[in-house]
Amino acid sequence: MTTRSRRYRGLAALTAAVTALALAACSPAGSQGTGTSTSGGSASASGSSGSASGASTSGSGSASTSGSGSASGSGSASASGSGSAASGSSTPAAPTGTIVVARTADIDKLDPHVSTAFTTVATLGLVYEALVRTDDSGKLVGSLATKWTVADDGKTITFDLRQGVKWQDGDPFTSADVKASLERILDEKTGAVARSNLTMITSVDAPDDSTIVLHLSAPNAAIFYALAGVNGAIVHDKDITAGTVGKTPDGTGPFAWGSWEQGQQVTLKANPDYWGGAPKVAQVEFRVIPSESSILSGMKAGAFQVGLLTDPSVAAQANGANGFKLVKQASMSYHTLMLNGRHKPLDNLKVRQAIACAVDRQQVIDTASFGDGEVTGPITSPGYQYSPTDGLPCKPGDIDGAKKLLSESGVKTPITLKTIVMSDNYATAVGEAQNLQAQLKAIGVNLDIQQLPTSPYVKAWLDADFDAAVARNGGSSDPYSMYGRYFTTDGSLKGPAGLTSKTLNDLLIKGNSTDDETVRQATYKQLQEELLKESPWVWLFAEYDYYLVSDKLSGFTARADESLIHLADASLSS
């Protein structure tokens, strides 16, 4: 009897404990769900200063494209800059609320000059600023520089620096910071990513506190794009001397560094002194949620205000959900089948053209990417858009045309190509490879697919140890920045590019040596057609980035370069 009753007591205690656990686990959930999304930001405040900052970008935009003699452009930029500051101060409502952004990967380092991971670049891009930046349409506009002048010989660039900008510790921003930062980037020991695009800088002068002069060995238009963005960030000279760059970010941007709990979250706080007007939220939290379907679930439960996705199959499940919307933003990253023109029989132009012609791009998008993506040619820069297939000897998917080219080439079929595919880095890779394999089989080209994890893939890719490579390459607002590294005779990635061509080299040099927009447009259009004609690679499609955006968040827009800078313009409603 005693045993029996003891046993039942034990069971009852267990049941009670489990119930208590379940209740304890659920009760904070409700309060937490609403807790993260409460805020007092008012919609009207966001509207007015949002438009003010828009005016400021277009003002300095006109300054940049005209290059020299842009006094009026810089005037309008500074005027609208103070205007947005005024509108910020006229709405005294203190920024409140936290935007929780969920994404699959953590940042990997804190030094802006050596950052390559998208997450790191996007995060540090809210804290650090460069001399110039690109606006939403990919055009160069001023940032820490208000205007710049290129000398007639193209070898001297003078930047006027923005006045009244402060570092996080309250120190004023001066030309000494710019000089020290650029010299840090140029120092080989730093291992800076932007260095290879800035080696034409022979010296940096700071004649006074608000002026920076760059001396170049040769004219170069892409230098502005290399200076823009996080890899060209201006860091505090005091931090360089103290060796604290890469330990505690200290920038001039709209958000100040908060904290980083590795593998969990990054917290940024609004910078109330930001020259472009303080953000309308108190802080931004980046949470690391490794599984994309968990991000989607978190959005459905209202735990996040922004969710970043890349997998089309997960994004497809977000259609028609309540409480948030799915934003598809065409990215500059493009998917391509790279061919190694130094290997037989791909050294034969007609073989490459046959392969390029045989592939129906839309079919690749439909089968591997759930129909999400845009057929693209080589250049994905938003400012330089041309027909994606003009220059190919026949229409994509023209099997007969491709077969004819192949027979003209004199090469015996079937051809077998060792094809490398990155198996673990992006969701569509293997699907693309399999669809390409199926399509190319029709003309007697067999893809021998080798799936490799990222690191081995990168090694094989850099060593050009492949006949064909299914690749996803990053784009840029500047065509030279995209292809100079691959197709100029001294390009750093000419090995994996697989083809050297004097015509391609000359077109790239020509486009890059001028800032005359008409010449640049004509040259890069020619470059695109030449790339399609030579068919070193088969350009397939530009992918989408997916943003799940809560209905409570307004003012946030996505960008083609994956920058999250518009979090600075966003506000929350309750």
Added chain:
Amino acid sequence: MTASARWVGLRLAGAVLTVFGVAVVVFLILRVIPGDTITASMGIESGTLTDAQRAALEHYYGLDKPLLVQFFSWLGQVLSGNMGVSLISGKSAASLIWAALPVTVELAVLAAIIGTAAGVLLGMLAASGPGKLRDGTAQSAALVGLAIPEFVLGAVVVAVLAQVFGYFPDTGTFVPLTTSVSGNLSQMLYPALVLSVGFAANVMRTTRSAAVEVADADFVRTARGKGVGSARIRLRHILRNASVPIVTITGIQFGYLLGGTVIIEQIFALPGLGRLLFTSITNRDYALVQSSVLVIAAGFVLVNLIVDLAYRAIDPRTRAA
């Protein structure tokens, strides 16, 4: 007593050797797989590095030293307690591992408690009437529990919680049990429940078969003949004698959980050891991978040691051996 001490001593020496062997193997495997910290962190951008830049980075990461030097300098750091320095974050591997370890250990302990309790209950229930409906039901449930992979169950649980209840487990900073029990459980309960399903299924099957076997033994019939109550028979006579295989399966599975929570930690965004290991492998963060594996291996060996000691406590016959 001395025999016992020698037995423990031998087991400990074996354990240290095993862990050392793991350290050597992991170190070598990491160096053999293609790609290094530089290609892992820069991807194709590493192709744009000049030779001098690459040399500077290799020096920074310590990749320019001979393998033997790398191995013993890491081993020295392990023995001195900081376990090497993470190449990516610059923090000591020990500090990162000690931060992640409690998450995984708590997850494993919670899953083991829930899984063992449920598994033993269901197992005893099934064994009480072999061939009856409850036996068939419990066995089928266990089969289903074994067949559903954790990543499917985890994803389904997360999706159903969000879709139906509008609930998503807290993904903010990890809350230790000592800070807030409810805050901690709001992060840990669901992943622990998911992990406990497979755990319970294994325990249930082992418990059932051991209990069915013991139930046929002479001493059980004798006890019953003496008029001992059926509850007492099940607890004291059957379960006690069936507990050696149950402890074994619990120990093995617990050791497995220490290193096997990777997927669940991914789905529920928990900053545990599994995820630390996963990201450090991706980043080729050598010291961190080596030290994490070392800690997991040591945990596994320790659990096995405890299981062996538990045998001696449970079953006097094993003490003679």
